[in-house]
Amino acid sequence: MGSQADHARHWREVQRRKRGHTLMFCAGLAAATLWSAWMSDVNLSKLFSNIGNFFGYFDRILTLDSGPAMGRRVWTAPGEWLWGLDKWLPLLADTLLMAYLGTLLGALGALALCFAPARNLTPNPWARVAARRFLEFCRTVPEIVFALIFVVAFGLGPMAGVLAIAVHTAGALGKQFSEVVENIDMKPVEGLMASGAARWPTIRFAVIPQILSNVVSYCLMRFEINVRGASVMGFVGAGGIGQDLIEAIRKFYYADVSALLLLIVLCVCVIDFLSEKLRHALLEREAHA
Amino acid sequence: MTIPSAPGAMRLTHADAASIARMRARHPEAFHAPPLRRAAPYLIVALATALAVFALWRFEFSPVRLATGLARLGDMAVLMVPPWPGGLAEAWTVVKALGETVAIAFLGTLLATAFAFPVAFLAARNTTFSGVARFLTRRGLDGVRGVDMLIWALLWINVVGLGPFAGVLAVMTSDFGALGKLFSEAIEAADRKPVEGVASTGGSHWRQVRFGVLPQVLPVIAGQALYFFESNTRSSAIIGIVGAGGIGLYLSEQIRMFEWQGVAFAIILILIAVAIIDRISGVLRAAIINGGVQKL
Numbered sequence: 001m002g003s004q005a006d007h008a009r010h011w012r013e014v015q016r017r018k019r020g021h022t023l024m025f026c027a028g029l030a031a032a033t034l035w036s037a038w039m040s041d042v043n044l045s046k047l048f049s050n051i052g053n054f055f056g057y058f059d060r061i062l063t064l065d066s067g068p069a070m071g072r073r074v075w076t077a078p079g080e081w082l083w084g085l086d087k088w089l090p091l092l093a094d095t096l097l098m099a100y101l102g103t104l105l106g107a108l109g110a111l112a113l114c115f116a117p118a119r120n121l122t123p124n125p126w127a128r129v130a131a132r133r134f135l136e137f138c139r140t141v142p143e144i145v146f147a148l149i150f151v152v153a154f155g156l157g158p159m160a161g162v163l164a165i166a167v168h169t170a171g172a173l174g175k176q177f178s179e180v181v182e183n184i185d186m187k188p189v190e191g192l193m194a195s196g197a198a199r200w201p202t203i204r205f206a207v208i209p210q211i212l213s214n215v216v217s218y219c220l221m222r223f224e225i226n227v228r229g230a231s232v233m234g235f236v237g238a239g240g241i242g243q244d245l246i247e248a249i250r251k252f253y254y255a256d257v258s259a260l261l262l263l264i265v266l267c268v269c270v271i272d273f274l275s276e277k278l279r280h281a282l283l284e285r286e287a288h289a
Numbered sequence: 290m291t292i293p294s295a296p297g298a299m300r301l302t303h304a305d306a307a308s309i310a311r312m313r314a315r316h317p318e319a320f321h322a323p324p325l326r327r328a329a330p331y332l333i334v335a336l337a338t339a340l341a342v343f344a345l346w347r348f349e350f351s352p353v354r355l356a357t358g359l360a361r362l363g364d365m366a367v368l369m370v371p372p373w374p375g376g377l378a379e380a381w382t383v384v385k386a387l388g389e390t391v392a393i394a395f396l397g398t399l400l401a402t403a404f405a406f407p408v409a410f411l412a413a414r415n416t417t418f419s420g421v422a423r424f425l426t427r428r429g430l431d432g433v434r435g436v437d438m439l440i441w442a443l444l445w446i447n448v449v450g451l452g453p454f455a456g457v458l459a460v461m462t463s464d465f466g467a468l469g470k471l472f473s474e475a476i477e478a479a480d481r482k483p484v485e486g487v488a489s490t491g492g493s494h495w496r497q498v499r500f501g502v503l504p505q506v507l508p509v510i511a512g513q514a515l516y517f518f519e520s521n522t523r524s525s526a527i528i529g530i531v532g533a534g535g536i537g538l539y540l541s542e543q544i545r546m547f548e549w550q551g552v553a554f555a556i557i558l559i560l561i562a563v564a565i566i567d568r569i570s571g572v573l574r575a576a577i578i579n580g581g582v583q584k585l
């Protein structure tokens with residue numbers, strides 16, 4: 001009887017504590033929400049009175065605003081709508097190429113830097129911390145900020161964009177690679193070290209074969225992200241299709257905005273699809289081997 | 290001296306022509322890999338290199354440009370020391386802009402999570418009510434995700450005007466696409482057994498989702514939302530470039546005016562803020578994962 005009462009009391013106690021935690025969590029969340037709503041000038045009445053503009057904008061960008069088919073929906077006159085295809089497709093190709101080169105250079109940088117921060121390969125804590133901080137810096141500073149700075153240093157054009165993507169990619173991939181490196185099987189490494197191999201041969205023959213499939217898969221994912229990133233590099237003058245897009249938005253060439261958005265979204269979707277297929281194929285091959 | 294060998298293992302000394310032939314017959318692919326497959330890695334590397342060289346040529350990379358650019362970067366780095374915007378009042382403005390950035394990231398992520406949560410159940414194979422709804426939701430999410438946050442910010446500025454509110458809405462929209470996809474993947478990865486348990490006691494579809502799926506996916510979803518909050522602090526630091534509030538406006542102005550000390554100050558503040566949020570969200574994520582395990 002006594003133990004039952006104890007048990008009931010304990011149960012109530014646990015329940016009360018749990019409720020207390022939930023209440024505290026909700027209160028914290030509400031406070032943070034109110035603070036951020038106040039900080040960011042949330043104005044719901046403006047949103048609701050102007051929400052029509054949002055859909056109205058889509059209505060306007062889907063209507064041809066010049067030429068013989070003026071006033072009609074864009075898809076009724078695709079030739080009019082996509083009049084700039086000859087100019088836009090090369091720009092789109094440039095954007096993809098920027099993403100490709102940026103990912104490649106960044107991945108090479110990440111591959112060179114990812115062994116230093118790994119606990120199992122670099123016993124020296126100072127080297128490890130230095131490498132980690134450097135990678136953190138590279139991935140925390142947004143690539144558009146790098147692009148803004150590089151445009152000043154290297155001049156307007158895609159070169160600044162590629163370098164900005166590369167630096168950011170090196171930071172992001174470097175962290176992911178070094179996590180993969182920390183999770184490898186150490187036996188091959190010990191085997192090579194026991195036979196007197198130096199650092200780089202050890203990495204080449206004991207580490208690289210273990211991390212290669214993960215590295216490739218992370219690179220493909222990063223390429224998908226970088227295609228999106230490259231599409232807005234033109235906003236700050238760093239090349240690609242973004243330049244035409246921001247011009248169309250700023251100068252109210254409504255039909256052009258929708259055409260460019262369509263091209264970008266289609267391109268991103270196709271790249272995502274292909275890269276997903278490729279990654280699955282790689283994983284399958286890995287499972288068979 | 291004889292070398293001990295595992296039973297059944299073939300000793301090399303006994304490998305005569307016949308056993309080699311047997312091995313060849315048994316593992317033909319090990320002895321005669323098709324030339325194309327042997328050449329494939331080299332071909333891939335050669336193609337990748339060729340494409341990279343073409344890109345380098347097309348984007349007019351040159352050692353001279355690279356060297357002058359790096360030299361200029363070095364000059365800027367020197368001009369960045371000491372990182373200070375020039376006065377206490379300016380410093381306070383930057384700190385306030387940073388607070389705005391964090392607020393944009395927080396509110397945007399919260400709203401995106403709230404909207405993506407119900408939609409994800411529509412997009413997941415095991416909880417949706419019709420294949421058509423699933424297909425439409427998924428394609429919709431893909432479309433939203435394909436448009437970059439900066440572009441969404443430009444669109445929302447048309448609705449609510451310049452300022453941080455447009456930033457909140459931009460973060461919300463672009464994360465809605467990403468989180469919706471991630472959440473629906475988490476729902477699809479949920480274990481079937483609790484659902485079957487609820488179904489076996491006669492629970493409706495709604496009950497199966499509520500008591501079979503939801504407890505499994507909530508910790509995953511909370512973890513992903515926290516992770517997005519952290520990465521949004523980085524991205525909302527830039528939407529100010531197009532006028533959607535936060536520290537980005539200050540940062541881009543300082544870069545355009547070559548005020549490198551102010552640039553360095555803003556970047557350092559962003560780094561500190563991201564590091565703090567990273568730490569907090571790491572602690573919260575660990576607590577959520579542990580709490581989830583305890584509840585199970």
